[in-house]
Amino acid sequence: MTSLANTAVLPQPRRGLPSLAPLVTLARRRLQLTARTPRELVVPLLTPVMFALVIAPALKQALHTDGHYESYVALGTVGLLIPLNTMFAGLGVIVDREHGAQRELLAAPVPRALLVLGNLLVALAVTGLQLAVLIGAALARGIHFSASTAGVVWFVAAALLFAIGMYGVAETLANRVPKQEEYIARVPAIAILPWFLAGSLFPIDALPSGLDWFAKVLPLTHGLALMRYGLLDDSSGLHAIWRMHSTTTMAALSLAVVAAFATVLTAVSIRVFTRSAVR
């Protein structure tokens, strides 16, 4: 080891212009950490892929339904994949806080909201990748989708906004509970239970009275109805929620619900993080 006096002659750093650079840096860091944690990439994908490729065809055969049901369930599994993936991404926040460099990042001269947004960008990228794998696997399995360009836009918008909202839920929870164990214990109630009620496997009309009203306020119900409208040209989910004549109006209303969910939960997650970061 040589003397640190050498550092006295190091060049004085020039400060770059303020820009999106800190956000890119934080997102790249999170992506590198995620890439080194295969659990975050693979585990959330297992159950939805199994549902889409194994359970849906099995149900179709056992219940003597048509091919449309396979497509219906395949898109329904998107409603499982997004919450599972975003909740797994939330685990990274706890690891960062307990064993990682979160305090170093809190001492950095960047707005602390960027830490949340950097994590969000990576959660969205990973979710997008997983959705592509799921849809690709479903297509390879012979499951049929009937999507127009506009339909793909509806699908992407619904999936994106729902994923943003769910990441907000994950980030908020991660900053509210002290330990990973407590966080994991809450995942089934947040990521799986609503999935059964949101029209994933059957239309919400089939739910017992009262529960259908609960289903209608779930952002996931709106998200799934939009995704099916987009990729299957099936507006039955939207009709079950809104009971209106104009499909476009219903789709716009459901998109507004999912957008409000995304906006509110992102704001809440940033507020919870910044408040918990400063004692």
Added chain:
Amino acid sequence: MNAIEVTKLGKTYPGGVQAVRGIDFEVAPGEVFGLLGPNGAGKSTTVGMLTTTIRPTSGTARLAGVDVTKHPLAARRVSSVVFQDSVVDRALTGRRNLEIHARLWSVEPRDAADTIGGLVDALGLAELVDRPVAGYSGGERRRLEIARALVSQPRLLFLDEPTVGLDPRIRYELLDVIAGLRARSDMTILLTTHYLDEAERLCDRIAIIHAGKIVALDTPAALLAALGHEILELRVSGDVPTALKALRARGVAGDDTFAVGSTLTVPLHDRGGSDALAAVEELGLATTAVGTRKPTLDDVYLRLTGGRLAEAA
């Protein structure tokens, strides 16, 4: 302009715990300033307030003239921290950890590469820096964290108990590294520790903090001088207060005498050591050991913190 200005700074946590009770101090540019105190004295809370991760409940703090509460981003821009615990991305390489710091502190990439190269060599990290940090030893991680804090060439460096939990060899290595930082005359260092030798070796001035208050602030030499030139130390086998009373009545012990367990430490000031020993013998005090020695910073510290160092160590 002072590098650090702290005025009546206080922190009361929810629940009413007063961690810091209205402290005042100033640190000049280029100075190495020590905050010395036992566990729970308020050192880390003070550093937390200065680095904007803890919100003060009273008073003000300025870094290079910037109010840390009103302008936290500007305050963080001029400072770096080495935390008490290891705070690194273990899955990433050492170099990546350094680069992330450089990017977040807006160091131009070309300058960052040069600075990182220099620091990696200076801190003996060249063979490690491209490996994941998970494989580093505790001392190597600490060296990496010091290098990281220096990448942005901060005007202010906070070292929060940087050697705690390290084995003696690594600790002395790190002390050497930190002493080397003094060569950079433009950087101000605030070091917290409960190791007295560290403070004495590294710091220009020391503030001793106890129960959230600064109980002494001066140069190590001046703090030592306050105890006089010699110390009488007795291990009493009988009742300590009785022995202390007898020594006071005889004029050997003054108000600054203190006890830790059964050991009485008596600053002698103007009285000679042989006189004091003779007085102890004449008094017939029941002791298991008695002797004189030069005062140390431990004596200063124990007198001011009521012997709490023994509990902290």
